[in-house]
Amino acid sequence: MNLIIWIHWLLVTFNICKADELQDLSQRVETLENFITSFEDLLVRRYGLIRHCEVPNTENGRSVCPKIIKTGSKCYGICKPGFIMTPGQDTTVCQSDGRWSHQLQCELPMIILSGGNVKDGQSDSTVEIIDLQNMKQCKPFISGMPLVNNTDRMLHNLMYDPVGKDILACYGLSGGEATCHSWKLDPPASTWTFHSYPHKGSDWDMAMDKIQSRVYSSTYDTKESLSSHPHTEKGRYAAESLTVDSKVMTFGGMIFDQETHQSTSTTRVLSGKFWKGRSENNLLNAYLMDLPYCTLSIPRAFFCAVQIDGRAVVFTGGFSNNQVISNVSYSGCYRISPPNDDKEFKLWKKENSESVEKMADLPYPLSGHGCAVLPNNKEIIVTGGQRFESDQTQSQTFVYSWANNTWSKQWDMKKPRFGHQVVNIGGRIFAIGGKYNEINFLDSIEEYNTSTGGWSEVPLKFNKPRAHFGLALVPKSVMPEC
Structure with a gap:
């Protein structure tokens, strides 16, 4: 009987420790994600780096962009044969936060x-x-x-x-x-x-x-x-x-x-x-x-x-x-x-x-x-x-x-x-x-x-x-x- 109680105590203790470790790991991952998210802003503030946008995706087509995509740069969607531009989604502008003003889309x-x-x-x-x-x-x-x-x-x-x-x-x-x-x-x-x-x-x-x-x-x-x-x-x-x-x-x-x-x-x-x-x-x-x-x-x-x-x-x-x-x-x-x-x-x-x-x-x-x-x-x-x-x-x-x-x-x-x-x-x-x-x-x-x-x-x-x-x-x- 004592042996059964002892084994039960070990299992409970292990699970508590495991739960504590998982919670600690989750907090660390969240901290790392927050740091990565803010790291780009930190570089911009401290070193005066210029944030550029990446080439956007055009659904059912492809994107045409400048070689260097600075804030204010425009990209255009070109549709594949058999598709047509979605109204208002043929052009998009690079924003200061590195995101695009619109999703380019052909339909x-x-x-x-x-x-x-x-x-x-x-x-x-x-x-x-x-x-x-x-x-x-x-x-x-x-x-x-x-x-x-x-x-x-x-x-x-x-x-x-x-x-x-x-x-x-x-x-x-x-x-x-x-x-x-x-x-x-x-x-x-x-x-x-x-x-x-x-x-x-x-x-x-x-x-x-x-x-x-x-x-x-x-x-x-x-x-x-x-x-x-x-x-x-x-x-x-x-x-x-x-x-x-x-x-x-x-x-x-x-x-x-x-x-x-x-x-x-x-x-x-x-x-x-x-x-x-x-x-x-x-x-x-x-x-x-x-x-x-x-x-x-x-x-x-x-x-x-x-x-x-x-x-x-x-x-x-x-x-x-x-x-x-x-x-x-x-x-x-x-x-x-x-x-x-x-x-x-x-x-x-x-x-x-x-x-x-x-x-x-x-x-x-x-x-x-x-x-x-x-x-x-x-x-x-x-x-x-x-x-x-x-x-x-x-x-x-x-x-x-x-x-x-x-x-x-x-x-x-x-x-x-x-x-x-x-x-x-x-x-x-x-x-x-x-x-x-x-x-x-x-x-x-x-x-x-x-x-x-x-x-x-x-x-x-x-x-x-x-x-x-x-x-x-x-x-x-x-x-x-x-």
């Missing part, structure tokens, strides 16, 4: 599409919202686009403006002067409102443009226009749009009035409520304004454009000077004259906007095709379209290799498509909508297998078959309705 986009040609070739103004990641249609909370000259928009551009946080519906084969209407996403709107005339700038800009053009014409005795706004009374359709450095940009298209339809190489850039631009002959204002320096080298309409790694745009094929072309061109997008606090970003853009003098042409001329950037690399996929004006719609797929400067043929799509769109959603490639002749329009969606190069139809479909529709990629976070 999955939703698709908003509108208008175009629908079944039997009729035009349409309705809007659809599609979540391709979860394969579902969202309940539409955006009403149909307003008519322009009593006509539905088709061959127009639908764009998401991350600065204004709204959707813009611009241009289209509707007759009359080009216009834009806006649907506000944040705060949510209840109706479309008139936004701007995309072929015009502010009153001041228009006045200065006239003076500049007159001086140029008289000085060089030429009728050639130096105007930044050469198409003020005309319309535009079959253009391409991209968001570059948070700037909404449109490229090329067909300029038209009651008498003529002509492909153009002009570029328009949204700045607040007004538009700035460069004609084929005028590069001066690129040095004077805060504009991404992306340009079309030749006129194009019914073409396709993709952004490469946030620093360049590649233009493929299209209709140029009354013929379908196979030309592919590259244009760097660094800003020539950014704000002072963007100097490091400008330098990075310039250093990384490598000169690509000659990209291989498409295997044959194409217009009305779709394109996107493949996940995890910069390779470009091109699908469908037509090889000449009276051609049958194609179903072919080509992929561009930067390493070899070549286009390789992949498996054909399940259906020929013209006037469709190709999108990258979270690393998944989809070909959506389009038509394969003048009476057969498509509501189907196909997904590309990046491993095998093959296509398969997905169960989700449009509410209506559509071609020549507008499409915008929008951050999912600004659409809680979905």
Whole structure:
């Protein structure tokens, strides 16, 4: 009995000692953690050291920062193909405590599409919202686009403006002067409102443009226009749009009035409520304004454009000077004259906007095709379209290799498509909508297998078959309705 009591006493004593040791160890660890936390502040106070920030992480992307990240330095997020910047989380500033003002983040986009040609070739103004990641249609909370000259928009551009946080519906084969209407996403709107005339700038800009053009014409005795706004009374359709450095940009298209339809190489850039631009002959204002320096080298309409790694745009094929072309061109997008606090970003853009003098042409001329950037690399996929004006719609797929400067043929799509769109959603490639002749329009969606190069139809479909529709990629976070 005494032996049992003695053993019990030993166990209790051991546990008490063990508990005391654990408590003492815990206190020591806590003291060490507090010292480590305050050690950096101590070095700053005693020795005048400068606290720098470490390169921040960009969710679903990467970060671009100065070589030395001091207090006040900015870093920028660049999204991976298939992702879009989260509003307010594209830029972050190094704070005095060595922390960042914001988390950089890219997220999955939703698709908003509108208008175009629908079944039997009729035009349409309705809007659809599609979540391709979860394969579902969202309940539409955006009403149909307003008519322009009593006509539905088709061959127009639908764009998401991350600065204004709204959707813009611009241009289209509707007759009359080009216009834009806006649907506000944040705060949510209840109706479309008139936004701007995309072929015009502010009153001041228009006045200065006239003076500049007159001086140029008289000085060089030429009728050639130096105007930044050469198409003020005309319309535009079959253009391409991209968001570059948070700037909404449109490229090329067909300029038209009651008498003529002509492909153009002009570029328009949204700045607040007004538009700035460069004609084929005028590069001066690129040095004077805060504009991404992306340009079309030749006129194009019914073409396709993709952004490469946030620093360049590649233009493929299209209709140029009354013929379908196979030309592919590259244009760097660094800003020539950014704000002072963007100097490091400008330098990075310039250093990384490598000169690509000659990209291989498409295997044959194409217009009305779709394109996107493949996940995890910069390779470009091109699908469908037509090889000449009276051609049958194609179903072919080509992929561009930067390493070899070549286009390789992949498996054909399940259906020929013209006037469709190709999108990258979270690393998944989809070909959506389009038509394969003048009476057969498509509501189907196909997904590309990046491993095998093959296509398969997905169960989700449009509410209506559509071609020549507008499409915008929008951050999912600004659409809680979905």
